[in-house]
């Protein structure tokens with residue numbers, strides 16, 4: 001039997017850490033400064049996508065980053081302002097926009113994605129999670145034949161370097177497979193191993209499963225500092241008082257840099273704001289999740305709804321729901337779909353993705369306290385990487401052999 005563990009942050013990463021810690025015999029308490037599951041894990045697109053191995057920092061991304069300084073309505077937007085942390089982050093990001101760094105990051109991303117995909121299959125069996133889990137793959141769709149041809153090189157790279165299988169579909173074949181799409185599109189690639197789920201349902205159902213195994217969830221309880229005892233933490237100080245623990249996991253997503261001083265390191269995460277619109281299913285609803293590659297918009301068909309999601313805005317911790325950016329989603333969908341909207345709209349949402357310059361999450365010990373682990377910075381893939389992250393954290397804290405090589409996720 002291990003001791004008490006506190007998991008700070010009730011998002012998908014904290015939940016997965018709590019799950020595997022509890023399975024390893026820890027008595028776990030999850031603390032969240034707000035409501036459980038109300039951060040970035042709430043309204044995202046729910047893709048569990050081993051196909052997404054490539055980080056954002058890749059050759060060609062430099063041009064995209066520079067253009068985004070001037071185009072308010074591009075899906076990728078950097079709000080020009082004086083912010084040394086943002087400029088330092090961008091500098092690191094731009095330095096990594098080369099093939100070698102991209103491939104190296106891709107390998108470490110793939111380890112977590114592939115393991116998580118397998119673990120989700122297991123979790124759906126063992127925990128019977130009610131989250132509208134579907135394994136229909138994913139379509140990367142193109143309007144323009146030239147862009148489609150250009151992507152063929154990326155698909156070759158994914159196949160040759162990462163062993164990812166796909167099927168190329170030209171216009172007619174695409175509409176046969178997914179009749180919700182308009183005729184006349186250039187085509188698509190189908191990545192059959194991808195899956196999807198409804199993230200808010202996943203969190204609600206996983207919470208129930210955890211609570212039935214005596215994991216405690218405390219909401220509206222913000223962690224402010226650690227109670228230190230030499231090279232270890234004895235617990236945490238929160239807005240609701242002190243709590244003791246033998247181990248602490250910091251899974252605070254985009255907010256993690258606010259704990260830098262306490263953790264004794266610089267956690268270089270920037271909030272990457274994204275939006276989604278959730279509505280009722282249109283009568284001609286896609287069956288397969290879609291990504292409109294040229295417009296950077298994603299579509300998630302769910303049993304109980306339908307979601308458009310996208311955009312990446314580096315605007316600091318600005319919680320404004322910007323109508324112009326939501327409209328990017330509304331404008332793209334009719335270009336591809338026979339029936340792009342359902343009625344009524346049930347939610348318009350924004351979330352801050354925890355973005356690192358490398359595209360890799362940080363899964364590492366605090367340099368000040370050997371029993372405090374950071375598990376944050378999962379970029380655009382927190383749902384897709386959560387189970388393997390949770391398992392790895394539990395292995396590292398319990399002294400078990402890690403099932404993936406942890407070296408790629410170190411702070412430095």
Ligand SMILES: Cc1cc2nc3c(=O)[nH]c(=O)nc-3n(C[C@H](O)[C@H](O)[C@H](O)COP(=O)(O)OP(=O)(O)OC[C@H]3O[C@@H](n4cnc5c(N)ncnc54)[C@H](O)[C@@H]3O)c2cc1C
Nearest residue numbers: 009011013033039040041045047223253274381382383384
């Ligand atoms: C539009 C959009 C679409 C996306 N689509 C996908 C997708 O299809 N697939 C995918 O894998 N990922 C997707 N993502 C990314 C994914 O949502 C994130 O990577 C993931 O939610 C991060 O999870 P997290 O647990 O680290 O952070 P969060 O879910 O943000 O959780 C962090 C929690 O920590 C709490 N917290 C912070 N500080 C403290 C403190 N001091 N004390 C106590 N609690 C604290 C917060 O309240 C919050 O609840 C998408 C994101 C967006 C915005």
